[in-house]
Amino acid sequence: MKIDWIAINYPDRNTRVHAWALACACAAILLLSFPLPPLRWASVQPAANGPDERSVDAALQQAATDALGQREGTIIVMDAQSGRVRALVNPHAAFAEAAMPGSTMKPFTALAALRAGLIDSDSRTICPGRFTGLDFSLACVHPDHLPPFTPSQAIAYSCNYYFATLGQRLDRDDLIQTLRSFGFGQQAAPGEVAGSLRPCEIGNAARIAHHASAQSDCSARAAVGESDHIQVTPIQLLAAYTALVNGGHLFEPRIPNDGRPDAIERAKIEINPRHRAVITDGMAGAVRYGTARHAHLDTLPLYILGKTGTSMPPKGFRANGWFVGFAAGPQPKGEPQAADIDLAVLVLVERSHGADAAALSRSIFEAYAAARSKKAETTTDAIKSTDDSRPRNSIKIHLVTENVTQEQTVEDYVLGVMRAEGSMESEPEALKALAIAVRTYALKNRGRHAKDGYDFCSTTHCQRFIPADIRGATPTAREGALRAAVRATEGQVLIDNRSQLVDSYFGASCGGETANEGTLWGVTPPEYLRGVRDEFCLSGPHAHWTDTISRTDLLRALQSDARTNVGSRLDQILVSKQDQTGRAEFITLEGEHRKSVRGWDFKIIVGRVLGWNLLKSSRFEVSRAGSSFIFRGSGFGHGLGLCQEGAHVLATRGVGYQRILEKYFPGTQVKVRTDLNAKVQAKEREDFSLHASRGPLRPLRLNDSEDNANQIWHADVLSAAPYRPGRSATQKFLTISSEHFRVTYPAGLDRNDANQVLSTMDSARANFLSRAAAASVSIGDLPLLEIRLNDSTGDFTARTGQPPWAAAATNGNRIELQPVGILKRRGVLTTTLRHELAHAVIDRASHNRSPRWLEEGFALYLAGEGATISRYLRRGRLATQELEQRLARPGSAENMRALYAQAYTDVFYLIQNSGEATVWKKLAGS
Numbered sequence: 001m002k003i004d005w006i007a008i009n010y011p012d013r014n015t016r017v018h019a020w021a022l023a024c025a026c027a028a029i030l031l032l033s034f035p036l037p038p039l040r041w042a043s044v045q046p047a048a049n050g051p052d053e054r055s056v057d058a059a060l061q062q063a064a065t066d067a068l069g070q071r072e073g074t075i076i077v078m079d080a081q082s083g084r085v086r087a088l089v090n091p092h093a094a095f096a097e098a099a100m101p102g103s104t105m106k107p108f109t110a111l112a113a114l115r116a117g118l119i120d121s122d123s124r125t126i127c128p129g130r131f132t133g134l135d136f137s138l139a140c141v142h143p144d145h146l147p148p149f150t151p152s153q154a155i156a157y158s159c160n161y162y163f164a165t166l167g168q169r170l171d172r173d174d175l176i177q178t179l180r181s182f183g184f185g186q187q188a189a190p191g192e193v194a195g196s197l198r199p200c201e202i203g204n205a206a207r208i209a210h211h212a213s214a215q216s217d218c219s220a221r222a223a224v225g226e227s228d229h230i231q232v233t234p235i236q237l238l239a240a241y242t243a244l245v246n247g248g249h250l251f252e253p254r255i256p257n258d259g260r261p262d263a264i265e266r267a268k269i270e271i272n273p274r275h276r277a278v279i280t281d282g283m284a285g286a287v288r289y290g291t292a293r294h295a296h297l298d299t300l301p302l303y304i305l306g307k308t309g310t311s312m313p314p315k316g317f318r319a320n321g322w323f324v325g326f327a328a329g330p331q332p333k334g335e336p337q338a339a340d341i342d343l344a345v346l347v348l349v350e351r352s353h354g355a356d357a358a359a360l361s362r363s364i365f366e367a368y369a370a371a372r373s374k375k376a377e378t379t380t381d382a383i384k385s386t387d388d389s390r391p392r393n394s395i396k397i398h399l400v401t402e403n404v405t406q407e408q409t410v411e412d413y414v415l416g417v418m419r420a421e422g423s424m425e426s427e428p429e430a431l432k433a434l435a436i437a438v439r440t441y442a443l444k445n446r447g448r449h450a451k452d453g454y455d456f457c458s459t460t461h462c463q464r465f466i467p468a469d470i471r472g473a474t475p476t477a478r479e480g481a482l483r484a485a486v487r488a489t490e491g492q493v494l495i496d497n498r499s500q501l502v503d504s505y506f507g508a509s510c511g512g513e514t515a516n517e518g519t520l521w522g523v524t525p526p527e528y529l530r531g532v533r534d535e536f537c538l539s540g541p542h543a544h545w546t547d548t549i550s551r552t553d554l555l556r557a558l559q560s561d562a563r564t565n566v567g568s569r570l571d572q573i574l575v576s577k578q579d580q581t582g583r584a585e586f587i588t589l590e591g592e593h594r595k596s597v598r599g600w601d602f603k604i605i606v607g608r609v610l611g612w613n614l615l616k617s618s619r620f621e622v623s624r625a626g627s628s629f630i631f632r633g634s635g636f637g638h639g640l641g642l643c644q645e646g647a648h649v650l651a652t653r654g655v656g657y658q659r660i661l662e663k664y665f666p667g668t669q670v671k672v673r674t675d676l677n678a679k680v681q682a683k684e685r686e687d688f689s690l691h692a693s694r695g696p697l698r699p700l701r702l703n704d705s706e707d708n709a710n711q712i713w714h715a716d717v718l719s720a721a722p723y724r725p726g727r728s729a730t731q732k733f734l735t736i737s738s739e740h741f742r743v744t745y746p747a748g749l750d751r752n753d754a755n756q757v758l759s760t761m762d763s764a765r766a767n768f769l770s771r772a773a774a775a776s777v778s779i780g781d782l783p784l785l786e787i788r789l790n791d792s793t794g795d796f797t798a799r800t801g802q803p804p805w806a807a808a809a810t811n812g813n814r815i816e817l818q819p820v821g822i823l824k825r826r827g828v829l830t831t832t833l834r835h836e837l838a839h840a841v842i843d844r845a846s847h848n849r850s851p852r853w854l855e856e857g858f859a860l861y862l863a864g865e866g867a868t869i870s871r872y873l874r875r876g877r878l879a880t881q882e883l884e885q886r887l888a889r890p891g892s893a894e895n896m897r898a899l900y901a902q903a904y905t906d907v908f909y910l911i912q913n914s915g916e917a918t919v920w921k922k923l924a925g926s
Contacts, residue, residue, distance in 0.1 A: 083264065104307050158307075166223055292354075321352035503529060504665070511636075514640060520579075545634065583599055669831075745820075768837065785815060790818060791819060807828060
């Protein structure tokens, strides 16, 4: 029974009362007759097996509720080893609504094909970019020009061509039988809608030949989860997936404390361990480098594997986004065994995509990691290795031409890429920016060729690489400049505002505006890859170009790919849509057939046949001239991220490498990854900010111990000049200013360093104010801040009364810094400046009334120092009142480090659970 709407006209009060009574009665009848699960499903009660499990379940329920928010859909969290439901949001959608599973079907298709012997772990298939059937066509959204896929890689990248063609090759019942064994088309729990599972209908034998193509399309649709013959409820899909990864135990999902057995195993499915390994490896790849990579689940202290899916609802045109993920924790070495899988999470979001559903799951896995941890340790350090079996500073590079695999340190690998990509650059600051981009890419994508036994290849598929033993590869003078840039930035990487490694793409020239990753490649872009204006590369050699290509040559190129094959003639090429960066987002091709293709794909298809020097970018316009087509464009390469020609111009104008990277990756910052450096260098970079914003000046930044810190500071600063507190009285100082800051610096200091301080402060100010505004908190007018760069440690201590190991101190609108050279060598200049400014902003927001623990913890968070400070956290959490009291009198440098670590951790978890806006509002209400 379905009631779309009821309209009642009522003239008087009695009629209104009767009408409402009738409506309520109808609603009650409807609810009682609808096959909803029992009401206990609407509110999952925590397990009664100990306070730890109860608290974990409560944390998971809260995280799932917050993650879904007001979106339509459902989230289910389940114990993978028992079927116990640990959290549930929107039970009606979870149990009573069946939908097509989309690409979440593909691991089951792979299993059916493995069982049928159609593929094995080493099978490889080249993807042409699109599957085309009789009346069914699907584009592949993964990057172009990837090597031939193994089954695991096809799962990770969710290749539509791979699985649609696999579906055509499967016998009629192979996939159906596999799905039926996992409970598809059957009730997973009492009261659940069973969904549907039926084979493709091809009619009687006389009609089979006529309908062979239709049968082929139907099989392809089923294999990629886009067939109405296969519809599942979310709880049914989660139960099936759980059996797929836990060794074949198909559990009945159950609510704890319902009087039923702890685990009800509906079936034990036989799964070949080799087949399971192929599938779980693919699901782990989806998290690390595939369709779920933008959720950054691999940065959590768990081993997470999962699969995204995007499907159309049975009725409607807006997509559903699926994600099914599993966690084993703490993070094991190597692949987890079936018994290691702890947690199962399903997210279904209407009017969304699979990548969005994966992003929503992150907070649930974070809550699980935090709640299960017996130690209050933060998990914000996103710089993690993807292979714990080797040192984190080791990279395996496969030299394609030589067919040799070498293992090198990260810094040697960076140098090899610099030989290939930076040999024409002459500006040191531009080379430093490139080195950091190369290093960040390497660390974020390490394990890209894991199935091949190495991390990266030496071609443009990864990063071009030239080893040191190739004679004449780089002139000696240039080699020295490249080595200097790598050495000067050793260990430095680029992180976003969540302390995660960025996607640090770089290219020769953006042509005036960097690309938006979303419109370029059809993926969800991070904030820093949505395009920025770049007037600096407009004077470069690739600022403008024109290519004239004959119709014959273009037709030959277009016929080489199914996505652009217009048949035997080519009539017209039109840029049907340009994105905001001026790039051709979609190209329409008219000929014997009409085709529409992404601008970047068009550029690649043409370049593959006619040469890469034609159509240097997708930032072009096209016109017809007789029998030829004229392309007028700008830029060289994809245009994402760092523009090398623009960086060169910026460097010639005195802009430092950090500021260059901030321009092309807005909202990010450079940070030192200490575990890549020598022990002494790593020790120097362990400094972090400690600050008191009220009262007298106090120490802000400490080293491992006060004694060692004094030795380090003296060794770096005072060995060349005696400690003389009054030295600055006779030293000449200069001043540069912006609208909001005035920097005073020694005349002997490189002006570029002073400019870097000024630009860093201006950038940080804009960032902090925008974040406050996003939380609806008004900061008001900040005073002009006076920043003094002292000439020596002696000057700093004399002016502030602070010990030599303090890096900076602030009082009112005056900020005093240790010599810039010291802060730069320790890799803390940017975070020190951000920390000091954070206090000025926090004081303004709270009217100088915020608790000390909240102020200090939030300043560390805004400065991006959490990953460093958190390592000093001690066991045993202090109560908030005691923490506040001890912060007023820390007693020693060691105690201060530990207190600040807890302050940061308390603030971090507050942000993690409630959002950054909550902290801003808490400050404003102080």
